[in-house]
Amino acid sequence: MTRAGSVKAGVQADYGIDAPGIVAMFGLSTVLSTAGATLIGWLASPSPLIIFLVYMLSLAAVASGFLFIVMLVYARSGKFRMRDFMLDEIGFRGDERVLDIGSGAGLLLVGAAKRLTTGGAIGIDIWKASDLSNNLASTAERNIAIENVGGSAEILTADACDLPFADATFDVVLSLLCLHNIEPSERRVQACREIARTLKPGGRALIADYVPTAAYERALAASGLETEGSRRHFLVALGPMWMVAAREPG
Template sequence: MRRGNYGYDAPWALAGLVFGGLALLGLAAVSFTFDVPAPGAVFLLGGLYTLASAGSHLYTTRRGKFAVWAGELHRLKGDERVLDLGCGRGAVLLLAAGRLPEGRAVGIDVWRSRDQSGNAGQVTRANAAAEDVTADLVTGDMRDLPFGDGTFDVVVSSLALHHVHRAEERARAVREAYRVLRPGGLILLADLRHTAAYEDVLRDLGMTEVRRRDLGWRYWYGGPWADMWMLEGRKPVLTAASADRVA
């Protein structure tokens, strides 16, 4: 159980599913009351399905995503520098921080509330205190990261990159993530959309061990039609032989 206050991902979408499901059940009740069973059955099934989707969304935002990311971050040794792109309230950032007794977790965001209820830097700091971990918070744009080349051992991101509206700007953010990653470092980018495009960018940059995979039912925002994908890879280590070829 997490002790911080992490809000609800896409709260308006969740509210829409709940109210939509209840409205359909109301229409089903009216249909059966007036002895119109066929539409009533359709409304009933639609309402139950919509409420089940709301349950899936609620489970993911409150439990499922934490379980998935805990598994992903299990590979940390404890002495890494980890950067979270679009860290929000710190759901992933603070999980990472708890696994870094000798390392450091850094989160960057523009601190907006449209995509997650009550999202602000002070909430993230309060969550860090509640979880009894420390993390550095930086206000900045993931398309122009204020860090030097090769600063971090691991770069992570969850549900952040797709909020960048233009494809070329999303590609720029992925290139920035690659730039600040040290040779041999790991990148983990989870998103609902565009992960195939992110993969193309990383492959063009020369990243190795690239793979893209479905994160499964624990990360469904309503159902399999709103599933999350993870893109991971490692920045190649520049050996003496490869340096000679580049030269």
């Protein structure tokens, strides 16, 4: 496990852009299809084929431009709104042991640590570059130091499907935008089993993702948790977002 050091005052934490390759692809597609539609419409003499081509390129420009903006708005605003919503849902006492699965740059980990007094939060991740910009353990450590939560937050390199913790370790398990990255679906079910296994009796899990979370709900219920429903939270996240809440009986 790693604890963060200190950084210069005034430096801002950076929680990255999710799926940076896809954001770049949508940005590039917007530019290229706009340029293509403009050039063809300008240079080619009108014919049904040219009109169809310009129409299709314009459609591609609008669709990719829309998705590009949605992903940037989420990265710059939606994810912070979703973090606060999830942490408010828990209603911390301050003494909880918290696990953030797929913590990336530490968004939920740091947020939870700020609400703890005597408790502690740990973030686990395998730091996949394609899932988050600058996705390194050192980025999370830096954010922990910048946000001054080194006393209650730590990170560990570990796989969600094989958590290196004893049964009934955590009061709260959180995860935002991680589980959809785990393939195939049997491994996502295994990750849900690990969540159930590591929750204390009475402990709560909130698992949010940009895909419907009903399958996670079924897997958590099959692992013995009482689920409180899988719901949409598009207005909170300013984009596609579902969340399942679950509780370990006891």
